[in-house]
Amino acid sequence: MYNVTHRGDTMSTIKDVAKLAHVSVATVSRVINQKGYVNIETRQLVLDAIEKLNYVPNELARSLFQKKSRIIAVMLPHLTAYYFAELLEYIETYTIDQNYRLMVCNSQDDPEKESKYLRIFDQYNIDGIILISNTHRIDDYKKLGIPIVEIDHKLGEDIPSIQSNNYQGGKLAANKLVSIGCRKIIHLRGPSDLVIVRERSNGFNSVLKENNIINFSYDLDFRAPSPTDIANVVKSNPDCDGIFCDSDYIAILAIQALKSSGRRIPEDVSVIGFDDIEIASVLTPKLTTISQPRKLISEYAVNALIKLINKEKLDPFHRNVDVKLIERDTTK
Amino acid sequence: MYNVTHRGDTMSTIKDVAKLAHVSVATVSRVINQKGYVNIETRQLVLDAIEKLNYVPNELARSLFQKKSRIIAVMLPHLTAYYFAELLEYIETYTIDQNYRLMVCNSQDDPEKESKYLRIFDQYNIDGIILISNTHRIDDYKKLGIPIVEIDHKLGEDIPSIQSNNYQGGKLAANKLVSIGCRKIIHLRGPSDLVIVRERSNGFNSVLKENNIINFSYDLDFRAPSPTDIANVVKSNPDCDGIFCDSDYIAILAIQALKSSGRRIPEDVSVIGFDDIEIASVLTPKLTTISQPRKLISEYAVNALIKLINKEKLDPFHRNVDVKLIERDTTK
DNA sequence: TTGTAAGCGTTATCAC
DNA sequence: GTGATAACGCTTACAA
Numbered sequence: 001m002y003n004v005t006h007r008g009d010t011m012s013t014i015k016d017v018a019k020l021a022h023v024s025v026a027t028v029s030r031v032i033n034q035k036g037y038v039n040i041e042t043r044q045l046v047l048d049a050i051e052k053l054n055y056v057p058n059e060l061a062r063s064l065f066q067k068k069s070r071i072i073a074v075m076l077p078h079l080t081a082y083y084f085a086e087l088l089e090y091i092e093t094y095t096i097d098q099n100y101r102l103m104v105c106n107s108q109d110d111p112e113k114e115s116k117y118l119r120i121f122d123q124y125n126i127d128g129i130i131l132i133s134n135t136h137r138i139d140d141y142k143k144l145g146i147p148i149v150e151i152d153h154k155l156g157e158d159i160p161s162i163q164s165n166n167y168q169g170g171k172l173a174a175n176k177l178v179s180i181g182c183r184k185i186i187h188l189r190g191p192s193d194l195v196i197v198r199e200r201s202n203g204f205n206s207v208l209k210e211n212n213i214i215n216f217s218y219d220l221d222f223r224a225p226s227p228t229d230i231a232n233v234v235k236s237n238p239d240c241d242g243i244f245c246d247s248d249y250i251a252i253l254a255i256q257a258l259k260s261s262g263r264r265i266p267e268d269v270s271v272i273g274f275d276d277i278e279i280a281s282v283l284t285p286k287l288t289t290i291s292q293p294r295k296l297i298s299e300y301a302v303n304a305l306i307k308l309i310n311k312e313k314l315d316p317f318h319r320n321v322d323v324k325l326i327e328r329d330t331t332k
Numbered sequence: 333m334y335n336v337t338h339r340g341d342t343m344s345t346i347k348d349v350a351k352l353a354h355v356s357v358a359t360v361s362r363v364i365n366q367k368g369y370v371n372i373e374t375r376q377l378v379l380d381a382i383e384k385l386n387y388v389p390n391e392l393a394r395s396l397f398q399k400k401s402r403i404i405a406v407m408l409p410h411l412t413a414y415y416f417a418e419l420l421e422y423i424e425t426y427t428i429d430q431n432y433r434l435m436v437c438n439s440q441d442d443p444e445k446e447s448k449y450l451r452i453f454d455q456y457n458i459d460g461i462i463l464i465s466n467t468h469r470i471d472d473y474k475k476l477g478i479p480i481v482e483i484d485h486k487l488g489e490d491i492p493s494i495q496s497n498n499y500q501g502g503k504l505a506a507n508k509l510v511s512i513g514c515r516k517i518i519h520l521r522g523p524s525d526l527v528i529v530r531e532r533s534n535g536f537n538s539v540l541k542e543n544n545i546i547n548f549s550y551d552l553d554f555r556a557p558s559p560t561d562i563a564n565v566v567k568s569n570p571d572c573d574g575i576f577c578d579s580d581y582i583a584i585l586a587i588q589a590l591k592s593s594g595r596r597i598p599e600d601v602s603v604i605g606f607d608d609i610e611i612a613s614v615l616t617p618k619l620t621t622i623s624q625p626r627k628l629i630s631e632y633a634v635n636a637l638i639k640l641i642n643k644e645k646l647d648p649f650h651r652n653v654d655v656k657l658i659e660r661d662t663t664k
Numbered sequence: 665t666t667g668t669a670a671g672c673g674t675t676a677t678c679a680c
Numbered sequence: 681g682t683g684a685t686a687a688c689g690c691t692t693a694c695a696a
Contacts, residue, residue, distance in 0.1 A: 011454060013689055024667045029691055036692085037665050059455035060401065061689035064392045065672045071435075079421040080414065080610065089411040092438045096445065101452055103403075104436045106424045113428065120433055122343060123391035227614065252614055259616050278412065279611060282559065282584055284591050345673055356683045361675060368676090369681050393673035397688045 012053040021049035032057055067125050072305065074130040075105045075117065078223055081249070082277040083294070084132065087151065090298030091130060098306055100127070107133040109223075121146060128305040131159075134194060147308035149301045152196055154318060160308070162300050162319040166196045169290040169323040170203025173244045173272045176288075176325055178211050180332040182242030182270055187217040188230065188254055190246040197246060200274070204244060216240075225250045231257040241269050248273035248280045248289055255285070255330065270331040285329035293321050344385040353381035364389055399457055404637065406462040407437040407449065410555055413581070414609040415626070416464065419483065422630030423462060430638055432459070439465040453478060460637040463491075466526060479640035481633045484528055486650060492640070494632050494651040498528045501622040501655040502535025505576045505604045508620075508657055510543050512664040514574030514602055519549040520562065520586055522578040529578060532606070536576060557582045563589040573601050580605035580612045580621055587617070587662065602663040617661035625653050 014032075018025045023042060030036045031046045038046075049055070063069040072095050076084050088104070095102045103126070105117045114133070118140055121129065128147040135141065138155040141148055150161035177185055187204055190197040201217060208215045218233050220226065230250070234240070234257040243258075245251035251273030255265060263269050265285055273280060276291035300321075304314055346364075350357045355374060362368045363378040370378075381387070395401040404427050408416050420436070427434045435458070437449045446465070450472055453461065460479040467473065470487040473480055482493035509517055519536055522529040533549060540547045550565050552558065562582070566572070566589040575590075577583035583605030587597060595601050597617055605612060608623035632653075636646055 014691095015689080025690080026667060026669095026692080027665090030666090033691080039665060042665080056451050056454050058396075058457070058689050059452075060392055060396045060457055061672085062691075063672095064390075064396055064674085064689085065691050067672080069392065079411075079424070080417045082412065082414070082417075085412045085414075085417040088436070089438060092411070092436055093440075096438075096448060101456070102436050104420070104424055104434050106421060106428075108425075116428060119388050120391075122388050124433070125390070125392055249611075252611065256614055256616055279581075279584065282588055283615065284588055347673080357674085358676080358683055358685090359681085362682090365675080371681060374681080390673050393688085394675075395688095396673080396690090397675050399688080 011058075012055045014055075014057065016053055017046065017049045017055050020053060021045045063125055068127050068309075069125040070100050071103055071124060071126050072100045072128050072130065072302075073103045073105050073117070073121060073126045075107055075114075075133045075135075077107055077109055077133040079104075079106055081223065081247075082279070083247070083275045083292070086278075086294050087132065087298055090295050091302055094299050094302035098302065100306070107135070109133070111137075118144065128309050130301050130305060147305055149305045149308070151297060151301050154195065157317075160304055160314050160317050162297050162304070162321065163196065164292045164297070164323045165320045166199035166323075167203035169274065169292075170200040170205075170244075171207050172203075172323065172325045173274075173290055174204045174207035176272060176327070176331060177242040177244065177270060178207060178213065180242075180270060183213060184237070184240045185213055185215060185242040185244065186233065186237060186240050187215055188220060188225075188233065188243060188245045188250050189217055190220060190222045192217070192219050200246060220246070220250060222247060225253060227253050227257070230254055231260070234258055234261055234263075243269060243271045245271065245273050248275045248277045248287055251280075251287055251289065251330070252283065255287075265330050266332045272325075272331060276326055281328065288328045288331040289326050291324045291326050293323070296321055343390075344387045346387075346389065348385055349378065349381045349387050352385060353377045395457055400459050400641075401457040402432050403435055403456060403458050404432045404460050404462065404634075405435045405437050405449070405453060405458045407439055407446075407465045407467075409439055409441055409465045411436075411438055413555065413579075414611070415579070415607050415624070418610075418626050419464065419630055422627050423634055426631055426634035430634065432638070439467070441465070443469075450476070460641050462633050462637060479637055481637045481640070483629060483633050486527065489649075492636055492646050492649050494629050494636070494653065495528065496624045496629070496655045497652045498531035498655075499535035501606065501624075502532040502537070502576075503539050504535075504655065504657045505606075505622055506536045506539035508604060508659070508663060509574040509576065509602060510539060510545065512574075512602060515545060516569070516572045517545055517547060517574040517576065518565065518569060518572050519547055520552060520557075520565065520575060520577045520582050521549055522552060522554045524549070524551050532578060552578070552582060554579060557585060559585050559588070562586055563592070566590055566593055566595075575601060575603045577603065577605050580607045580609045580619055583612075583619055583621065583662070584615065587619075597662050598664045604657075604663060608658055613660065620660045620663040621658050623656045623658050625655070628653055 014025045014028050017028045028046050030038045031043050092102050107114045132151045148159050152163045154161040205215050230253045273287050273289035276289045280287035280289050346357045346360050349360045362370045424434050439446045464483045480491050484495045486493040537547050562585045605619050605621035608621045612619035
């Protein structure tokens with residue numbers, strides 16, 4: 001027998017506890033996990049020893065045996081958009097509340113980073129994934145055999161998902177714009193290869209069509225929408241009287257462009273954003289926008305994932321949650 | 333002998349590889365880790381087997397043996413402030429680049445959540461901590477015996493830290509305000525129990541004093557600065573001609589308040605923010621602000637932490653990095 | 665009710 | 681160069 005001495009620290013193990021309590025490690029394990037029979041006095045002995053040694057079970061060893069890590073991974077496209085940051089804040093809260101930990105995986109829409117993370121999920125026995133990034137490799141995720149919940153996407157019937165009712169959001173915005181008399185309307189939208197963008201467009205256009213209004217759409221990048229593109233759109237449509245933007249950030253850029261073209265908001269043109277980010281209510285003018293229930297979405301996603309991890313049934317497998325029009329100062 | 337069948341999945345292990353390659357697990361391990369001698373042909377055999385089985389080493393087992401998890405924890409006060417979100421985005425990037433993973437720990441200034449996480453750090457053999465939250469329990473962190481790097485705080489000489497030169501930031505702002513002729517100046521600052529806030533104040537006040545200008549400071553919460561408090565300050569100081577804010581968010585609220593008091597920016601009053609958040613350059617008016625080098629800070633923190641993990645020496649143990657005044661449209 | 669020991673998937677020591 | 685095998689810290693089947 002030899003002794004591998006690759007530790008300098010002092011963390012006590014289950015053996016130390018067993019020794020101090022004069023019992024076997026099995027007994028200690030039983031009291032920790034509240035499983036199997038253990039005499040009430042023995043139990044106290046063990047508890048005392050744990051207390052005295054300041055013992056915390058090593059989760060890695062546990063994980064190795066049980067093939068569960070109590071780690072949840074969240075895959076996001078980026079962090080520096082308020083919408084995602086808030087989602088993450090909620091997700092972290094619910095995750096830790098349920099005694100899981102959170103690994104942040106920022107795909108940045110980079111396939112290489114995504115691959116790296118896909119490997120990591122295997123390596124660490126990640127228990128579940130909350131997928132917020134758009135991905136072109138949903139099959140690779142499925143192959144992992146790990147429970148997944150999607151937010152803002154629905155990449156297949158077999159993966160539970162939750163998202164805002166984007167169709168409704170588009171309708172809400174269009175109805176508002178039409179009802180206040182807008183007739184030349186522009187939709188500054190996100191990349192139209194995203195389902196959420198298409199759904200918003202569909203809802204939006206359905207209302208315009210009913211009212212015989214032509215829709216002009218321009219695709220923009222969500223992460224870094226080009227201010228000059230937006231300015232160009234604004235300039236080349238001097239008769240535009242209503243703009244629907246797929247994010248509040250785009251709306252802010254649009255407002256900026258409108259102002260520097262000398263157009264008044266909302267007198268000359270009404271603007272509606274999407275998301276209801278914190279800053280929207282604090283700008284001048286305050287932004288009218290479609291609010292997404294981010295807290296609800298996050299809470300549902302975490303809870304659904306944990307149900308899946310525990311092999312419980314998920315009742316509505318896909319959820320579509322209501323959005324709200326928040327009327328402020330950028331619409332008449 | 334019996335067989336514990338608590339797995340349904342198909343992940344292959346080092347044994348499977350060994351079997352397929354007709355070698356021992358030891359040899360496979362040597363190949364994987366490029367340690368010790370292994371015949372070039374044997375090596376290829378193993379590599380083929382790995383390929384065929386799609387084998388990835390289980391990091392949990394590795395971690396258990398090595399007492400290293402290749403997981404870094406980052407402890408933040410919250411995520412929904414652009415400053416922190418961007419820090420996190422960079423930190424995640426550098427972390428994964430160096431082949432570590434990131435656990436997000438959102439203390440939310442809640443001692444209970446912090447306690448929970450402190451235990452988790454032990455349980456998972458976390459390799460290192462990036463501490464951004466303010467904490468009152470630095471000793472508990474130290475007891476962990478895990479490398480730590482602090483951002484924005486310096487809670488002791490023995491923990492390496494990096495932060496903006498806040499004193500310089502305060503001076504820069506004051507110099508600008510004074511140079512454009514402001515004489516009745518207000519400092520809307522963060523909570524003055526934070527060192528960073530005091531340092532900014534000190535720098536700011538030093539310049540005002542030199543110029544025989546009285547300083548009025550108001551403490552605000554960073555996470556949720558009260559718009560009404562800010563409005564009150566603005567209203568009760570109608571002769572104020574310059575405001576220095578400890579965050580861009582506070583500056584936005586101040587501008588809002590000034591506008592609704594009918595004061596023009598920058599004609600009547602100049603405003604300077606802090607941080608240079610993304611939206612600052614896009615608002616109307618564009619915000620003059622003190623920019624913090626967040627990328628540099630994040631990069632340094634991650635690299636320093638990994639050096640500590642590898643027991644390398646850290647040359648400047650504490651770093652103070654330059655900030656910049658970004659002049660835009662809210663100052664004359 | 666408790667203890668013994670195998671096993672989770674690795675790494676590293678030592679013998680061959 | 682390679683293979684057995686102890687060990688990491690834990691859980692659990694089974695024996696006592």
